[in-house]
Amino acid sequence: RAARGVMEPVALPLQQGSDVIGSSVVETGVNPDGLVVSARLIGRSQSKSADHEALRIARKMRFSPARGEGPEVTWGKLIFQWFAVELVSTNGAPR
Numbered sequence: 001r002a003a004r005g006v007m008e009p010v011a012l013p014l015q016q017g018s019d020v021i022g023s024s025v026v027e028t029g030v031n032p033d034g035l036v037v038s039a040r041l042i043g044r045s046q047s048k049s050a051d052h053e054a055l056r057i058a059r060k061m062r063f064s065p066a067r068g069e070g071p072e073v074t075w076g077k078l079i080f081q082w083f084a085v086e087l088v089s090t091n092g093a094p095r
Contacts, residue, residue: 004030004063004074013053015084021047024054024080029073034063037073045082054080 015021025043028036039058045051058078066074 004034004066004076007034007062007064010057010061012057012080012082015047015050015053015082016086019046019084021045021050021082021084023082024051026054026058026078026080027075028058028061028078029075030063031073032066032070034065036061036063042077043079045080047082050080050082054078 022045023043024041024045027038027040027042029038031037036059039055041051041055045054057080061078
């Protein structure tokens with residue numbers, strides 16, 4: 001079974017917070033044309049906003065078309081590894 005490559009690179013937005021954020025894991029089903037037809041969260045990151053963003057990004061992704069005969073839907077897992085930036089609070093004037 002051949003891997004289905006991603007057609008465009010995906011840039012993950014930074015997540016804000018002071019806590020460590022784990023990875024979001026999304027199970028996807030991709031049709032022969034490379035379109036995501038199913039996406040569900042199967043591993044939570046401990047951040048609702050990061051998990052929501054992972055699902056949103058996964059649903060918009062496009063993969064290389066299938067070659068030849070094969071299943072109607074190809075199933076796989078996407079792992080979104082998040083990076084958090086700490087919120088900085090200050091009473092100073094903006095620069």
